[in-house]
Amino acid sequence: MTAHQTSRARGKMVNGFDPSKTDGLAPGTLQRIDRRADLLGPAYRLFYADPVTFTRASGVKMYDADGNDYLDAYNNVVSVGHCHPRVVAAVHEQMQTLCTHTRYLHDGILDFAENLLATYEPEIGHLMLTCTGSEANDLALRMAKYHTGNRGIIVTSEAYHGNSELTSGFSPSMGENSPLGAFVRRVPAPDTYRVDTADMGEWLAGEVARQIHDLKRRGEGLAAFICDSLFSSDGIFAHSEDILAPVAKVVREAGGLMIADEVQSGFGRSGSHMWGYQRHDLVPDIVTMGKPMGNGYPVAGVAMRPEVVADFGHDMRYFNTFGGNTVAVAAAAATLAVIQDEGLAANAETVGGILMDGLKDLAGRHDRIGDVRGAGLYIGVELVGDRETKTPDSRSALAIVNAMRKRRVLISATGFNANVLKIRPPLVFTTADADRFLTELDGALNDTA
Amino acid sequence: MTAHQTSRARGKMVNGFDPSKTDGLAPGTLQRIDRRADLLGPAYRLFYADPVTFTRASGVKMYDADGNDYLDAYNNVVSVGHCHPRVVAAVHEQMQTLCTHTRYLHDGILDFAENLLATYEPEIGHLMLTCTGSEANDLALRMAKYHTGNRGIIVTSEAYHGNSELTSGFSPSMGENSPLGAFVRRVPAPDTYRVDTADMGEWLAGEVARQIHDLKRRGEGLAAFICDSLFSSDGIFAHSEDILAPVAKVVREAGGLMIADEVQSGFGRSGSHMWGYQRHDLVPDIVTMGKPMGNGYPVAGVAMRPEVVADFGHDMRYFNTFGGNTVAVAAAAATLAVIQDEGLAANAETVGGILMDGLKDLAGRHDRIGDVRGAGLYIGVELVGDRETKTPDSRSALAIVNAMRKRRVLISATGFNANVLKIRPPLVFTTADADRFLTELDGALNDTA
Numbered sequence: 001m002t003a004h005q006t007s008r009a010r011g012k013m014v015n016g017f018d019p020s021k022t023d024g025l026a027p028g029t030l031q032r033i034d035r036r037a038d039l040l041g042p043a044y045r046l047f048y049a050d051p052v053t054f055t056r057a058s059g060v061k062m063y064d065a066d067g068n069d070y071l072d073a074y075n076n077v078v079s080v081g082h083c084h085p086r087v088v089a090a091v092h093e094q095m096q097t098l099c100t101h102t103r104y105l106h107d108g109i110l111d112f113a114e115n116l117l118a119t120y121e122p123e124i125g126h127l128m129l130t131c132t133g134s135e136a137n138d139l140a141l142r143m144a145k146y147h148t149g150n151r152g153i154i155v156t157s158e159a160y161h162g163n164s165e166l167t168s169g170f171s172p173s174m175g176e177n178s179p180l181g182a183f184v185r186r187v188p189a190p191d192t193y194r195v196d197t198a199d200m201g202e203w204l205a206g207e208v209a210r211q212i213h214d215l216k217r218r219g220e221g222l223a224a225f226i227c228d229s230l231f232s233s234d235g236i237f238a239h240s241e242d243i244l245a246p247v248a249k250v251v252r253e254a255g256g257l258m259i260a261d262e263v264q265s266g267f268g269r270s271g272s273h274m275w276g277y278q279r280h281d282l283v284p285d286i287v288t289m290g291k292p293m294g295n296g297y298p299v300a301g302v303a304m305r306p307e308v309v310a311d312f313g314h315d316m317r318y319f320n321t322f323g324g325n326t327v328a329v330a331a332a333a334a335t336l337a338v339i340q341d342e343g344l345a346a347n348a349e350t351v352g353g354i355l356m357d358g359l360k361d362l363a364g365r366h367d368r369i370g371d372v373r374g375a376g377l378y379i380g381v382e383l384v385g386d387r388e389t390k391t392p393d394s395r396s397a398l399a400i401v402n403a404m405r406k407r408r409v410l411i412s413a414t415g416f417n418a419n420v421l422k423i424r425p426p427l428v429f430t431t432a433d434a435d436r437f438l439t440e441l442d443g444a445l446n447d448t449a
Numbered sequence: 450m451t452a453h454q455t456s457r458a459r460g461k462m463v464n465g466f467d468p469s470k471t472d473g474l475a476p477g478t479l480q481r482i483d484r485r486a487d488l489l490g491p492a493y494r495l496f497y498a499d500p501v502t503f504t505r506a507s508g509v510k511m512y513d514a515d516g517n518d519y520l521d522a523y524n525n526v527v528s529v530g531h532c533h534p535r536v537v538a539a540v541h542e543q544m545q546t547l548c549t550h551t552r553y554l555h556d557g558i559l560d561f562a563e564n565l566l567a568t569y570e571p572e573i574g575h576l577m578l579t580c581t582g583s584e585a586n587d588l589a590l591r592m593a594k595y596h597t598g599n600r601g602i603i604v605t606s607e608a609y610h611g612n613s614e615l616t617s618g619f620s621p622s623m624g625e626n627s628p629l630g631a632f633v634r635r636v637p638a639p640d641t642y643r644v645d646t647a648d649m650g651e652w653l654a655g656e657v658a659r660q661i662h663d664l665k666r667r668g669e670g671l672a673a674f675i676c677d678s679l680f681s682s683d684g685i686f687a688h689s690e691d692i693l694a695p696v697a698k699v700v701r702e703a704g705g706l707m708i709a710d711e712v713q714s715g716f717g718r719s720g721s722h723m724w725g726y727q728r729h730d731l732v733p734d735i736v737t738m739g740k741p742m743g744n745g746y747p748v749a750g751v752a753m754r755p756e757v758v759a760d761f762g763h764d765m766r767y768f769n770t771f772g773g774n775t776v777a778v779a780a781a782a783a784t785l786a787v788i789q790d791e792g793l794a795a796n797a798e799t800v801g802g803i804l805m806d807g808l809k810d811l812a813g814r815h816d817r818i819g820d821v822r823g824a825g826l827y828i829g830v831e832l833v834g835d836r837e838t839k840t841p842d843s844r845s846a847l848a849i850v851n852a853m854r855k856r857r858v859l860i861s862a863t864g865f866n867a868n869v870l871k872i873r874p875p876l877v878f879t880t881a882d883a884d885r886f887l888t889e890l891d892g893a894l895n896d897t898a
Contacts, residue, residue: 042762313491
């Protein structure tokens with residue numbers, strides 16, 4: 001271990017496995033962990049004190065090597081359910097037919113773009129495809145910088161927007177060792193549990209305006225404000241009223257763009273709308289999307305008002321070898337069709353509501369639950385040491401996440417203090433799944449009391 | 450059209466379709482081009498004066514809607530052949546079973562990493578997986594910067610290394626409107642056709658040393674030198690002798706890392722070796738790979754000496770939602786197995802040699818061919834106006850590429866002047882395919898004389 005390493009904390013990760021604590025792990029688990037460190041190196045992290053090996057999955061269930069089923073209340077990528085047959089078939093069919101890139105003509109990408117763009121307001125006119133949400137956010141910011149001529153970016157204080165050099169540079173949730181760009185400014189998240197304000201939109205706009213002022217006096221100017229409308233890594237905050245229109249006003253007055261990062265909140269996750277920002281009175285300049293877009297197939301995208309890409313597209317070009325290839329499009333088209341045909345946004349609304357009610361019931365019996373919040377099937381349960389002082393109870397959150405894993409229910413935690421349970425199942429979660437979830441969470445709260 | 454647009458040239462692309470020239474295009478083609486501009490916006494480019502619509506493909510053949518077959522001598526992504534049944538089956542099988550990320554344990558990624566790392570020198574100890582070559586190069590440079598504490602990057606003058614903010618910033622081939630980073634320095638490519646030197650390695654090392662000096666006096670220092678060992682976008686230069694060891698010497702003396710970008714030259718493409726850099730006396734610090742890795746499935750990676758990622762991995766972490774997911778690994782494992790089991794590097798060597806001989810024969814009959822060069826199945830044919838002055842003949846190159854498309858053979862062009870035919874077929878190209886190719890190229894040279 002170098003001096004460098006001893007003097008710095010290991011890069012934090014919520015619910016990360018600690019390789020110095022291997023007591024009691026099964027021999028097979030230990031052997032895989034060792035092999036993984038040998039082959040993949042030190043930058044990867046595993047979930048849970050006792051990492052899980054999965055061998056198959058279906059719907060909302062994942063199975064370990066012994067055939068035990070786990071209720072998946074965490075994985076938002078497989079949004080229409082693990083191994084959904086329609087997506088599997090669409091990919092298989094297209095892979096047997098043609099897998100090629102966007103420099104030849106193909107109807108698949110055009111039909112898909114038409115269907116996807118129809119889910120946005122008419123102002124959002126163009127779609128570009130990438131492979132990952134990181135690539136989508138990287139491209140969105142490149143465009144915003146080129147369009148505005150400015151460099152400054154404003155994010156929320158624990159935001160996560162990607163793993164590229166540019167996007168990790170405005171992802172403070174990557175931890176204290178991960179370099180932030182000099183062009184980045186942070187605002188506190190619109191925390192419905194702790195911020196005391198009669199008007200959260202005006203409050204947030206005021207915070208943003210202060211950072212715009214600072215960017216301007218440093219000569220950066222404002223390229224964009226970017227947020228995920230459920231503020232996932234800040235601790236999950238959903239707002240019953242519009243808070244983004246006042247922010248858009250100050251951002252646009254400063255010449256900046258509004259970017260809605262829908263990688264987490266998009267594709268029906270928030271229940272009432274296809275896109276999280278649509279819960280607000282806002283049409284963004286750029287929308288980015290990713291994770292659930294192909295139900296696990298690497299596909300992501302950027303949709304935008306045409307004026308934002310006009311000069312960028314004319315003066316330069318964008319090509320992504322795999323982005324928007326015929327198979328990626330087949331995966332994304334099938335996933336979108338399933339979300340629409342199976343009414344999964346409505347299901348997220350209904351089952352999410354049942355979960356929220358059940359969690360509020362649990363809060364009546366478990367004092368550590370300080371707050372229950374969310375929208376659709378993206379729910380946060382904040383654990384506190386004391387409901388008056390609202391002291392974050394990170395230890396409980398971690399203990400509960402691991403107790404749930406023992407009970408074979410998958411969740412994680414989020415927020416700066418990692419004291420917010422993150423509940424984010426595939427959108428095909430049923431009321432029976434919600435019942436099982438609530439029973440096990442009640443048990444896990446008792447286990448860890 | 451804005452003033453901005455009229456004052457700047459449209460972002461250049463070799464062999465790009467010019468939307469102002471639509472005379473004579475088929476109605477179906479025109480309709481798709483218009484629809485595409487409406488839906489996907491202005492940043493996408495199409496190949497050819499008469500863009501092609503493909504509907505299916507198999508092996509080295511692609512088919513248009515009328516059932517015409519095209520000989521694919523361009524697409525290196527589908528390296529083991531379009532729609533290879535073994536890759537299709539492996540992806541299908543895994544998609545039906547489990548598609549999940551690297552924060553759970555899974556044997557697939559470990560078995561694959563072991564097999565892939567076995568193709569490198571023992572010094573290359575770890576593998577990390579991303580979705581695209583751009584992500585691989587972005588991550589490689591992030592690591593190099595963190596490891597060395599320096600920012601400077603040296604590339605060849607027409608290099609291409611990716612489409613992210615960071616990687617497009619050191620990809621001068623993106624054109625004069627695309628911003629280059631202030632931390633980037635360029636060296637001329639080791640051009641075997643034009644550079645007059647008895648020792649290309651020492652010559653290149655001298656050029657690199659000059660740029661290191663400049664980076665140092667500007668306070669940047671050197672993080673890395675990165676090159677593709679076939680210098681694809683510079684015009685395709687293969688060297689029969691080692692030229693990279695002398696470069697590595699000056700780079701490492703300056704505290705920098707050697708990054709081999711194997712996105713183009715890797716996975717058997719160069720014929721004699723699995724990796725292009727292995728044609729030189731070099732073990733890189735970091736190797737990046739991409740395009741052909743999953744035969745079209747979005748998967749890419751970074752392999753490295755363990756010391757390079759030690760602090761980066763400890764202090765921070767890396768997670769890529771789709772990178773190294775179980776299906777991406779299944780695609781990559783099947784593709785690697787096919788390359789090895791079908792002896793495709795050896796086939797590239799053999800058929801590449803036949804193509805080279807045939808092209809040299811053509812040069813005997815066509816004065817415009819100034820130079821034929823390459824390795825394995827990556828071949829450049831440089832067109833010149835005059836063999837004495839070596840004036841680049843960009844017009845001929847473009848005319849030939851389009852004449853070949855009419856003859857239903859797919860190639861493109863490369864190099865600063867776009868006067869080098871780029872011949873880069875799937876590795877399953879046969880001697881019969883080479884014959885058809887040579888016949889058609891002879892014809893296209895006559896057509897355009």
